[in-house]
Amino acid sequence: MSKHAMSLLPRWCSRVFSVELNGAPFYFAVKEKHLGEDVPRVFREVQNRDKCYSVLVYCSRDRIKTAKFYGELKDKLLRDLPPECRLSPMSSFLPKVRDSLVKGYFLKGNSDTSSPIERLLSDLIQHDPVLVCSYSPAEDGQQWMQHMWSETASQVMDVAKGYYVVPSEAPEYHPSTLNIINSDVFYSFDEAYDVMKKCGDIIPEAKAVLELLPSRVEARNKPDFPVIVIEGLDATGKTTLTESLKDTLGATLLPSPPECLSPWRARFDQEPPLIRRAFYALGNYISADQIGLKGTKTPVIVDRFWHSTAAYAIATAVSGPVCNLPGEGSEVYCWPSDLFQPSLVVLLTLDPEERKRRLRNRGQGKTDEEEELDHNQLFRLRVEEAYRRISGPACVTVDASPSADRVLQQVLLLIRGKCHL
Numbered sequence: 090m091s092k093h094a095m096s097l098l099p100r101w102c103s104r105v106f107s108v109e110l111n112g113a114p115f116y117f118a119v120k121e122k123h124l125g126e127d128v129p130r131v132f133r134e135v136q137n138r139d140k141c142y143s144v145l146v147y148c149s150r151d152r153i154k155t156a157k158f159y160g161e162l163k164d165k166l167l168r169d170l171p172p173e174c175r176l177s178p179m180s181s182f183l184p185k186v187r188d189s190l191v192k193g194y195f196l197k198g199n200s201d202t203s204s205p206i207e208r209l210l211s212d213l214i215q216h217d218p219v220l221v222c223s224y225s226p227a228e229d230g231q232q233w234m235q236h237m238w239s240e241t242a243s244q245v246m247d248v249a250k251g252y253y254v255v256p257s258e259a260p261e262y263h264p265s266t267l268n269i270i271n272s273d274v275f276y277s278f279d280e281a282y283d284v285m286k287k288c289g290d291i292i293p294e295a296k297a298v299l300e301l302l303p304s305r306v307e308a309r310n311k312p313d314f315p316v317i318v319i320e321g322l323d324a325t326g327k328t329t330l331t332e333s334l335k336d337t338l339g340a341t342l343l344p345s346p347p348e349c350l351s352p353w354r355a356r357f358d359q360e361p362p363l364i365r366r367a368f369y370a371l372g373n374y375i376s377a378d379q380i381g382l383k384g385t386k387t388p389v390i391v392d393r394f395w396h397s398t399a400a401y402a403i404a405t406a407v408s409g410p411v412c413n414l415p416g417e418g419s420e421v422y423c424w425p426s427d428l429f430q431p432s433l434v435v436l437l438t439l440d441p442e443e444r445k446r447r448l449r450n451r452g453q454g455k456t457d458e459e460e461e462l463d464h465n466q467l468f469r470l471r472v473e474e475a476y477r478r479i480s481g482p483a484c485v486t487v488d489a490s491p492s493a494d495r496v497l498q499q500v501l502l503l504i505r506g507k508c509h510l
C-alpha cells in the first residue's frame with residue numbers, strides 16, 4: 090500500500106462513506122467489532138452472488154494531476170468495466186474536517202463479472218493513486234465486510250483484517266462542502282494563480298492565460314463612477330438589460346469573463362472543476378483591472394462577476410436539494426478580500442417556465458450547463474440560493490418577468506437610490 094493511502098488509515102474507522110444511487114446519498118461507516126448494527130442500506134439489496142468494490146482517489150501532492158485523474162478514471166471505468174457492472178459516485182470523509190473528502194466510485198458486479206473487475210482494479214492500484222476496497226458477506230452470512238486491497242498483491246488482500254460496514258448518519262451538509270474552499274471557489278488571486286501556474290506543464294493554454302493577468306491584484310484605479318453588476322441564470326435578460334443600461338447611463342459595458350479570455354474559455358470548460366473554476370476566478374481579476382480603468386471615465390456595467398463564479402461552482406460541487414448547500418453565513422459565501430467590490434449587484438430572477446420560453450425563442454444552441462439548468466431543477470435552485478447567500482456585496486433581487494423596459498426602469502430606480510446617479 091502506498092504511503093498516501095497509508096495516511097488515510099489511522100482514522101479509517103472515523104471516516105464516513107457515501108454512495109450516491111439515483112442521485113440520493115447512502116451513508117455507511119466501518120468498524121472493527123460488530124455490535125449488532127443493521128446492514129447499511131447500500132448493501133441490503135445486494136444479493137449473495139454480487140460483489141461490490143470501491144475505488145477512492147486519494148489526493149497526492151499534485152492537486153492538478155489528482156483532479157485530472159479523477160475525471161479520466163470515470164471514462165476508464167465506463168470504457169473497460171463489463172457493461173453489467175454498475176458504477177455510482179462515492180466519497181469518503183471525516184465529518185466536519187475540512188479538506189478530508191476523497192472522491193471515487195462504487196462498483197457493483199456479480200460472480201460472472203468479478204474476474205474482469207478485479208483484474209482492472211488490480212491494475213489500477215499498481216499504477217494510479219487509488220485505494221481499492223472490496224465488500225463481501227461476513228462469515229455469519231448476515232453482515233457485510235470491507236477489505237482493503239494491497240497494491241503489492243494482484244488479488245484481494247486485507248490489511249490487518251476486514252472491517253464491518255455499519256450504517257452512518259447523514260452529515261449536516263453535503264460532504265463536498267468540506268473541500269469547496271480553494272478547490273471549487275478561490276478566495277484570493279494567489280490561490281487561483283497558483284493552480285493556473287501549475288497547469289502550465291500539462292495545459293499549454295494556461296501559459297497564455299497567465300500572460301493576460303494584471304501585474305497588480307488591486308484594481309489599478311479606484312473607479313470614480315458607480316460599478317453595477319448584473320447577475321442571473323441564462324436567459325433571464327442580462328444581455329438585454331446591460332445593453333439598455335449602457336445606453337441609458339452612457340456607461341461602459343464589460344462582459345465577464347472578459348473578452349481577452351474568449352479564445353481559451355471552451356478549452357478550460359472541459360477541465361475538472363479545480364482548473365475550470367481557477368480560470369473563471371482569474372477572469373474576475375482581469376475584469377477588476379478593466380473596471381478600474383474605465384470607471385474613472387464613465388459608470389461601468391458588468392455582465393456577471395464573482396457572484397456567478399462562486400454560485401455556479403458551489404451549486405455544481407454539491408448535489409441534491411438546496412438544504413445540502415453550506416449554511417447561510419458560511420465562509421464559503423464570502424467575497425475575496427483582494428477583489429474589487431462593485432457598488433451594486435442586481436440578481437435577475439425568472440419563473441423557470443418563462444426562462445425556458447425565452448431560451449426556446451432565442452433559439453441558440455445550449456451549453457452543457459444550460460442543458461443542466463433546464464433539466465435539473467435542483468441545480469437551478471442551488472445556483473439561485475447560492476447567489477442569494479453570497480455577501481460583501483450581497484445581491485439585490487429583481488423580478489425579470491415584466492417587459493424589458495419595466496425591468497430597466499426598476500433597475501434604474503435601484504441604481505439611482507444606491508449610487509446617486
Ligand SMILES: Nc1ncnc2c1ncn2[C@@H]1O[C@H](COP(=O)(O)OP(=O)(O)OP(=O)(O)O)[C@@H](O)[C@H]1O
Nearest residue numbers: 322323324325326327328329447451491492493496
Ligand atoms: N424582459 C423581457 N421580457 C421578455 N423577453 C425578454 C426580456 N428580457 C430579455 N428577453 C428575451 O429573452 C431572451 C434571453 O435574454 P438575454 O439574452 O438578454 O438573457 P441573458 O441572461 O443575457 O442570457 P445568457 O446568460 O444565456 O447570455 C432573449 O431572446 C431576449 O430578447
Ligand SMILES: Nc1ccn([C@H]2C[C@H](O)[C@@H](COP(=O)(O)O)O2)c(=O)n1
Nearest residue numbers: 345346369393394395397398401458
Ligand atoms: N464571472 C463569471 C462568469 C461566468 N462564469 C461561469 C458560470 C457558468 O458556468 C457560466 C455562465 O456563463 P454564460 O453561459 O452566461 O456566458 O460561466 C463564472 O464562473 N464567472
